[in-house]
């Protein structure tokens with residue numbers, strides 16, 4: 279007896295799409311999310327506790343009681359709270375990261391799927407090609423752009439790989455800041471274009487156009503114009519009557535039958551005072567818990583058939599953790615460049631994603647989201663301005679509206695040592711071994727980051743800034759955070775990957791992964807559109823298989 | 826529960842006004858003092874000892890240098906003491922590290938000053954008006 283055709287673990291980007299595709303195809307789906315279904319009021323506008331700056335807490339989960347561990351520089355094991363930087367948090371709620379994200383909607387480029395063939399494999403790295411190409415994913419990028427809703431200019435980026443159609447909505451208007459930056463880029467001969475966004479630039483699917491507020495990234499949208507899975511595909515899934523959304527519930531184990539094949543999950547429901555364990559049987563399980571938690575769930579699902587965790591026969595689950603190195607520069611101008619028009623990112627270049635002499639890959643560069651005043655104070659002041667006193671206040675007064683910030687995600691070169699394991703000596707509120715984070719990406723990442731930092735300096739210089747600052751990248755850190763990916767990479771060879779090219783775990787006939795975990799490499803772009811597109815592609819294939 | 830006595834509060838106020846001096850816009854104490862006291866009573870309980878250390882050091886040093894309490898000093902004198910405690914020109918008269926508590930106080934004062942009013946500081950979003958940050962929706 280089965281309870282549902284499919285259990286989907288995690289109602290974030292990948293999980294939301296999977297639930298929708300499966301339910302609309304007529305399959306019964308249980309979508310289990312450990313976080314809450316947050317209202318806009320729950321998310322709030324606390325400038326000290328949000329997913330952008332989380333000094334004393336966050337606004338989209340997870341809550342206290344869910345620590346991770348790592349070793350500090352003195353070799354001591356430390357427990358990290360969800361709002362501390364070393365946690366590498368994304369979010370935990372219905373919608374996952376998409377509930378509060380910045381909504382930049384980037385497609386990867388064709389070369390991003392063929393990094394090893396394009397550049398060779400640096401020693402010690404796990405750089406590899408994807409088992410699929412850009413062309414394989416292109417129809418699903420289009421589908422994601424149409425079904426969630428993306429605004430942009432489909433012809434302005436001369437470096438993008440082939441698109442079969444334009445964005446469903448026109449780009450947002452230029453801002454004071456993008457106009458200034460465009461003039462600088464023009465002088466350098468760089469191609470620029472508006473940042474594509476998962477935001478309605480006009481009424482779309484019955485929800486209004488963006489009101490251009492100042493609390494976009496890290497917060498909920500006041501006009502419901504920002505498109506996450508919580509307000510698009512998840513409501514569609516629920517509207518079929520075939521999908522049940524179970525919130526406040528932590529999947530603690532992927533369960534297997536006597537042959538070691540997946541046959542459901544056990545979750546702990548947190549909705550009542552006493553946590554209750556619920557065993558659900560299903561024909562297939564799709565794990566979409568985000569790259570760090572997906573690896574943890576697989577590792578915590580050990581059994582006699584899978585002593586090292588399910589899918590982990592070759593010690594690959596949790597390896598190749600990557601995110602994005604974010605080098606950047608800031609500068610100030612004589613005239614104001616701030617017009618208060620959100621969300622902020624309004625001009626980008628892909629001039630340096632590939633084809634850069636002497637480095638592997640590269641990345642996109644764009645201007646930044648609107649900075650909250652306290653974020654400006656913490657992160658956007660030149661190092662030679664005193665941190666206190668009259669000069670500090672005068673700087674805030676004059677330059678909050680005159681600061682330019684160019685930054686962008688650098689494609690990281692993965693290393694098997696950048697890693698998620700589980701720490702059985704530390705438990706969360708559910709009694710489960712927590713995530714232990716260790717290692718870094720490969721050192722080639724820093725060279726590419728340095729190259730991109732130089733480009734950010736060049737761009738601001740061309741804009742005639744009065745003062746220019748920003749540290750050159752010089753360290754190699756653990757990567758993950760909001761752009762976490764890679765921990766269950768897809769591939770053709772079970773020895774060097776966790777899933778096949780459809781997201782199916784190699785040793786299992788019916789266990790799938792459809793989130794950032796399966797990315798082989800993470801592009802020089804924010805990753806969510808690729809996660810959404812892959813989930814469209816692979817959940818469609820799952821329907822074809824089990825229907 | 827009183828976290829600080831009258832004298833300590835006056836010292837703390839003068840300290841915060843040195844970190845963010847009043848001009849046509851409020852200083853650190855008027856704009857962020859309430860935030861800091863709320864925080865020390867809740868999220869920043871563990872930081873109580875460093876603020877106690879701060880007011881104690883400021884009292885001893887200002888009496889040694891100017892034979893007055895810190896809150897009785899003029900703006901330049903207050904500035905000089907913090908600057909020299911920060912760069913080590915004036916050594917701490919008691920054990921502890923002035924650069925550490927100065928760094929913390931600088932951050933907390935800015936948080937109260939520039940964060941949203943619901944956190945207890947920045948009344949009527951005065952600091953936002955000062956820098957040009959307007960919430961339109």
Ligand SMILES: Cc1cc2nc3c(=O)[nH]c(=O)nc-3n(C[C@H](O)[C@H](O)[C@H](O)COP(=O)(O)OP(=O)(O)OC[C@H]3O[C@@H](n4cnc5c(N)ncnc54)[C@H](O)[C@@H]3O)c2cc1C
Pocket residue numbers: 287288289290291292293310311312313329330368369370371372373374375376378379380381382383384495496497527528529530566567568569571572575760761762792793794795804805806807809
């Ligand atoms: C402030 C912010 C800004 C961002 N801006 C951008 C942007 O502009 N562009 C972009 O491309 N990306 C952006 N991102 C990143 C983007 O949100 C992520 O790439 C994306 O959400 C990852 O999708 P996912 O499906 O891998 O996981 P998630 O969206 O993280 O979803 C995973 C879900 O699974 C749940 N879960 C985990 N473990 C369990 C369990 N055991 N049982 C039940 N549920 C579980 C989690 O609570 C979570 O809700 C941003 C993120 C944040 C937080």
